[in-house]
Amino acid sequence: MTDAVAMTNERNQMFRDLFSGKTPKRVPLSNPATQDFAIQYAGLDLAECQWDLTKLEPVYEKFCQDFVTDTYPGGSIRLPSHYQILGSTPIVMSSSGFMQHPEVVGLLAEEYDEFIASPYDCIVEKVLPRLFTELNGAPGKVAMTLAKAMRAQSDDLAYLGTIRAKMNAKYGYATMMGALTEAPFDFMADFLRSFKGISGDVRRYPDKIAAACEAVLPLMIKKGTLPNPAMLGYTFIPLHMAPYLRDKDFATLYWPTFKKLVETMAGMGQNVQLFVEQDWMRYLDYLYELPENTIMRFEYGDPKLVKEKLGKKHIISGFYPITLLQTGTKQQCVDKAKELMDVLAPGGKYWFQADKSVINFEAKGPVADNMRAVLEYVHENGTY
Amino acid sequence: MIDLKILTQAVGDLDEKVILGIINDFVATNPSGEDAQKVVLACQQGMAIVGDLFEKNEYYVGDLIFAGELLSQTIELLKPVLSGEATQKVGSMVIGTVEGDLHDIGKNIFGSMAEAAGFEVYDLGIDVSPRAFVDKIKEVKPDIVGMSGVLTLAIDAMRNTVKALEEAGIREGVKVIIGGNPVNEDACKQIGADAFTTNAAEGLKTCQGWVK
Amino acid sequence: MDSKYYATWEEYLAEHPELEGKPEHAIAPKIQKYEDAVFVFVMDLLL
Incomplete structure (x- = not known):
């Protein structure tokens, strides 16, 4: 057995232990930086590399070589080719080369009933043509566009997959599967009704939101299902809108279908990782109700309070403030990691991840050096 | 009535x-x-x-x-x-989401609240270059410049924008406030802004204080 | 999920009697795979 295979086995075991509530050998850690960072770190052009994926292998080679981590640092990635072919408005490349999500409205308020009657039909017939300009037109054109876009994405994903396999084989990362889904309320907000639209709907037609969330729940469950629940991996659910809602709107509109989603995933034997974005401190009692060993990566809040309230039942992650990598000294950055480990690691059920992703790299800035120091510190000092 | x-x-x-x-x-x-x-x-x-x-x-x-x-x-x-009745404006501001960033929800909330509070608001939109900020500021001579961003890279873009204001010799004439997820006191100092906020209501209060 | 644009294998088979008696164990996973692939593609566009 090669060293890398042995390392993969060891790391897989760490995550199996973590996900099943056992204390792993050491604190598992993930590099918070993304492919965007990696491309800039390699000194290459962001836009060019996202189109010409053959440039990415050396990018990942350097990224993996320089920053220790237990999981492949590729993350979930949006590449531009199929979005371009589709005439995408919800995901576009900005002037700086980052793929971003401007506010869009895919579903009109007067289309709620149609959506509730058949969410997927409504998505195909109303939402897609509205958000993707090339899916709006003669059926023949639409069919051909869809074929091109699917082929483009399929090729891109296959290529990224080969890079990932090479890096896993060389650096011995844990081999984890992931599936992405959303809380039904967030799904209704993000690309369908928009932040502004849903904020008005909460006041104007709360019953329709509730019905739409129920209607779309089976789709969100299906989307979040792994090919095989016994695989090492998790369903990733980034959480968006709850912090922007009043408590009573959260309780009636957001929580019920979100809870069902997580319970269904757990019932199928899948792990769930929540990215708990923004400030959820007022909802900790709700989070406590979720199935045991739900992974919760926090962006904001009091780590001590979270460990105390949730840490015995759930797996806690996040909190490491990446802005410190930009503004702090190396010592301050390492001290912060130590402080978080002291609070969160005791008793296991802790995974070192940062509060946000690091997407930008400045050659003269301190981020890369600080991040390297933090990851090495956690790697070397996280032993239980 | x-x-x-x-x-x-x-x-x-x-x-x-x-x-x-x-x-x-x-x-x-x-x-x-x-x-x-x-x-x-x-x-x-x-x-x-x-x-x-x-x-x-x-x-x-x-x-x-x-x-x-x-x-x-x-x-x-x-x-x-x-119409016909000249609306009494309490002050004016140029706002925008900084270069490289396309997120505009926070900016829009702030902008609509500022308008509601009686400010003349010139909204430059998203992904706004330092140059576009400079040009608009020269044109309308606002009291306040508001820069918004959600991505961590927005910090760099905000710094570049303030630098551009300095180079154009117009930094002294305006108050600069930054807003958004990644801003904090350290970032505010680095950027050379006068104030920062992660909360539109609070940011508006700061602005109202400046034009009193 | 009840939709014009997505079918389970059973629903598909009901619409395609020409497949009766053909090697279902080989055909079913393949048909289902592409039903699911398009579903995931479409949903990913909205996530």
Whole structure:
């Protein structure tokens, strides 16, 4: 057995232990930086590399070589080719080369009933043509566009997959599967009704939101299902809108279908990782109700309070403030990691991840050096 | 004349039906521009209630967004009767989401609240280059410049924008406020801004303090 | 999920009697795979 295979086995075991509530050998850690960072770190052009994926292998080679981590640092990635072919408005490349999500409205308020009657039909017939300009037109054109876009994405994903396999084989990362889904309320907000639209709907037609969330729940469950629940991996659910809602709107509109989603995933034997974005401190009692060993990566809040309230039942992650990598000294950055480990690691059920992703790299800035120091510190000092 | 207190309270409660009912009835009486100004003022006072409830954690960002929408609707209805009456502006600002960043929700909330509070707001949109900020500032000579961003890279873009203002010799003439997820005190210092905020209501208070 | 644009194998088979008696164990997973692939593609566009 090669060293890398042995390392993969060891790391897989760490995550199996973590996900099943056992204390792993050491604190598992993930590099918070993304492919965007990696491309800039390699000194290459962001836009060019996202189109010409053959440039990415050396990018990942350097990224993996320089920053220790237990999981492949590729993350979930949006590449531009199929979005371009589709005439995408919800995901576009900005002037700086980052793929971003401007506010869009895919579903009109007067289309709620149609959506509730058949969410997927409504998505195909109303939402897609509205958000993707090339899916709006003669059926023949639409069919051909869809074929091109699917082929483009399929090729891109296959290529990224080969890079990932090479890096896993060389650096011995844990081999984890992931599936992405959303809380039904967030799904209704993000690309369908928009932040502004849903904020008005909460006041104007709360019953329709509730019905739409129920209607779309089976789709969100299906989307979040792994090919095989016994695989090492998790369903990733980034959480968006709850912090922007009043408590009573959260309780009636957001929580019920979100809870069902997580319970269904757990019932199928899948792990769930929540990215708990923004400030959820007022909802900790709700989070406590979720199935045991739900992974919760926090962006904001009091780590001590979270460990105390949730840490015995759930797996806690996040909190490491990446802005410190930009503004702090190396010592301050390492001290912060130590402080978080002291609070969160005791008793296991802790995974070192940062509060946000690091997407930008400045050659003269301190981020890369600080991040390297933090990851090495956690790697070397996280032993239980 | 309508009962302005009821209107103020309805705006504070974000009660769309009551607000639009009052405003429609009011406009139907073919009121004077002066009376229309009083109605606008009553709405602004209602927005102050919204801001207070936000600070008390009874309202959240979703409620602020809805408040902004209600207010734009109201102003739209009042426009025909407001025309001719020079609106008293408390100050002016140029705002935008900085270069490389396309997120505009925070900026839009802030912009609509600032408008509601009586500021003249020039919104440059998203992914705004330092050059575009400089050009607009030279053109309209605002009191305040507001830069917004959600991505961590926005910090660098904000710094570059302030640098561009300095190079153009217009930094001294304006107050600069930065807003968004990644900003904090350290970032504010690095960027060379006068104030930072992660909260539109609080940011607006800062701006109001500057133009008093 | 009840939709014009997505079918389970059973629903598909009911619409395609020409497949009766053909090697279902080989055909079913393949048909289902592409039903699911398009579903995931479409949903990913909205996430």
